[in-house]
Amino acid sequence: MDKKILKHSEEVLSELMKQEGMSRRDALKLMGLGAGATMLGSAPAMAATDAQAAGSDKKAKIVIVGGGAGGVMAAARLRRAAPNAQITIIAPNDIHLYQPGQVFMAAGLYTEDDIKKPNADLMPDGVKWVKDEVKIFDPDNNVVETAKNGKINYDFLVVGTGLQYDYERIEGMSPDLVGQKGISSVYLNDPKSGTAKGGVATWEWFKQLRAAAEKRNPGNPLEVICTQPSTPIKCGGAPQKILYLSDDMLRGNSPLGGKDIHDNAKFTFAKKGGKLFGVKSYNQTLLKLTVDYGNINDAFGHDLVAIDADKKMATFDYHYLEKGEWDEDLEEFEVIPMVKKVEMKYDFIHVVPPMKAVDAVANSPLGWQKGSAKGWLAADRYTLQHIKYKNVFGIGDILGIPLGKTGGSARHHGPVLQDNLIAAMEGKELTAKFDGYTVCPLKTEYGKIMLAEFNYDGPAPSFPLEPSEPRWIWWVFDLYMLKPMYWNLMMRGLM
Ligand SMILES: Cc1cc2nc3c(=O)[nH]c(=O)nc-3n(C[C@H](O)[C@H](O)[C@H](O)COP(=O)(O)OP(=O)(O)OC[C@H]3O[C@@H](n4cnc5c(N)ncnc54)[C@H](O)[C@@H]3O)c2cc1C
The missing domain is CATH 3.50.50.60 (FAD/NAD(P)-binding domain)
Incomplete structure (x- = not known):
């Protein structure tokens, strides 16, 4: 490990003792x-x-x-x-x-x-x-x-x-649109050419979002949509990481700084499923978080199927259940799965591509x-x-x-x-x-991560710290230690 990390480790140690209320011995163990x-x-x-x-x-x-x-x-x-x-x-x-x-x-x-x-x-x-x-x-x-x-x-x-990305499954969408017309996608990368365009474009998207929000007010907020597809995806938490970090950026907590203008934007998180996370305790933390943030609307049942980049219009298949006829034999109402198209206008959209083998x-x-x-x-x-x-x-x-x-x-x-x-x-x-x-270091804000670890049987925390609580320590380890360890x-x- 290089000297910079070692020096940083000392700082981490004392912050750990201060912020997580740990003894030096426990903090060292954790570190x-x-x-x-x-x-x-x-x-x-x-x-x-x-x-x-x-x-x-x-x-x-x-x-x-x-x-x-x-x-x-x-x-x-x-x-x-x-x-x-x-x-x-x-x-x-x-x-x-x-x-x-x-x-x-x-x-x-x-x-x-x-x-x-x-x-x-x-x-x-x-x-x-x-x-x-x-x-x-x-x-x-x-x-x-x-x-x-x-x-x-x-x-x-x-x-x-x-795996491979399948941007084209969304009508009107292509990797070329990432970084244009208010569209970004953190996932985009090309291992063959060694580029991570999604990371570069999304930071630009953060900057443009801030600049645009500065010109708005709470009565006329920007419409921001963050999506998650219905296919299996790698790092299932990343769609929400972008949602929370971009919102927190508007509060002035990113390297861009600035005052808190998060009320100048309204975020919609759209996914087909009905939960933010498959594991109950992690889901509860995130649901509470979106309520506390105040400007995030969870649009469950919404699967992005088309984008009109010029008109800045997203079309979703909205999946919902409707009450049918009374069933005499079962003594209950029939439940009918329904799908209808829903259009949403946006100023900025973060698109997570469907993924496939x-x-x-x-x-x-x-x-x-x-x-x-x-x-x-x-x-x-x-x-x-x-x-x-x-x-x-x-x-x-x-x-x-x-x-x-x-x-x-x-x-x-x-x-x-x-x-x-x-x-x-x-x-x-x-x-x-x-x-x-499976592990998802879910960035809930700048400086905090909920370390969601789980396996086939449910939550699988590695440490005796309540895993559903977002913590500063996981942010520090993710940012500074994980890459050299990788x-x-x-x-x-x-x-
Ligand atoms: C935005 C983002 C955030 C993420 N965050 C996290 C995180 O916080 N924590 C975490 O644990 N994971 C995270 N991940 C997921 C993690 O990066 C992947 O799960 C991991 O890289 C999977 O490794 P892999 O070897 O299966 O695939 P990859 O690392 O993608 O490697 C597959 C390789 O196979 C090559 N290949 C493809 N087809 C062929 C072929 N036909 N012949 C030969 N070679 C081929 C490709 O070129 C590629 O180099 C994240 C991923 C992304 C994109």
Whole structure:
């Protein structure tokens, strides 16, 4: 860790003692690796998984597809665990983006350069890097077909391709509109070219929003819409992070400063579902927060389907229930699901794109062939092994499992994947299980995060601090500690 962080740590320590009322001993404990590690995956699990991590001296050909958070971590882990294996990673991207940092870019606290590293610096020694893209997965013949390097065969395959954005599913919307006509989208990035346009454009959007709000008054407020799509998305909290941070920016709490003018804007948060968060305690905190903010309207049941960028008009499918006829047999009224189009005029809109599995997986026998997860990697939710092709495993966002599209989840997939792939190499039973761990450091205002950790069973806090309470400490760790830990520990498969 560099001197700046160490010096900062002393300041954090005394603030922790002051703000969270902790003893120096407890504050030190919390500040250990575990505190930062919790946002990439919980500390107790970290210790357990590494202690159990399996190894094999078997010779085998392992191919990893994708050079993002999951793929690079898998390569580092498997390199150590299987020293005699021939490991190849197929990844097109020269640049690796620390994607969680895009939200801090949007908030004016990181620049694009802060979240980039050459992928060459992260590739483990002894792993062959084929700078290419897989076009066809042919698991019946244990082969992948690349764009430029022909066919590559394997004994074991790890799929870590992440997901792709589907802006065009919203009629009239395209990535090119991000940064124009009052439209932004923090998610937009291109790992291939190493750009995070969404972060840059959203900070500009913050500035334009402030400048426009300064010209309004509470009687004539700006209309701001923030959306969340109905598909699975990575970091499910990010749509709300932008909502709360942009509102708080109008209160004068961002690097832009200024006086509190948040009454000069009215925010609408539109999503198809009926909750702000799937876990009850976290949902309650957020519902209360939107009420306390005073100028946020939760438009549940609203799914963005079209944008007219010139007219600044958003169209939603509004899903609602209507009371039908009395049913004599059931002795209750029939409930009829209804959908109607609703138009909303806006001055500024933050669009979160629908997301889907990358085409190469979705169009192959590896994706779920039907059902709500159609196209996503058909893996077992616990072992991360493909349900049909037993020499295929998945890591990261591409997994078609109920939870886990975060970097913190990928960190938890790492040791499970390692143990189970090694067990498969050794012809042993697969015993490691992913528990659904997902973490969302939900930025509720500048300087506060609600660290929402949960798994298949519900809330899964790593520390004895009430997890549904937004805290200063999580903000500090997210802003200052997490990024170096991502580069230096997670990407090296050390946590
Ligand atoms: C705005 C934003 C905020 C976020 N905030 C958080 C947060 O606070 N906390 C958190 O834990 N997570 C957060 N995340 C999510 C986190 O970044 C992802 O969950 C994580 O990067 C997933 O890792 P991955 O390896 O599955 O996918 P990625 O890291 O996206 O990597 C996938 C890689 O596969 C490559 N690829 C795709 N198709 C192919 C192919 N056919 N052949 C070869 N390579 C291919 C891509 O080029 C890419 O490099 C955030 C993400 C965003 C965008």
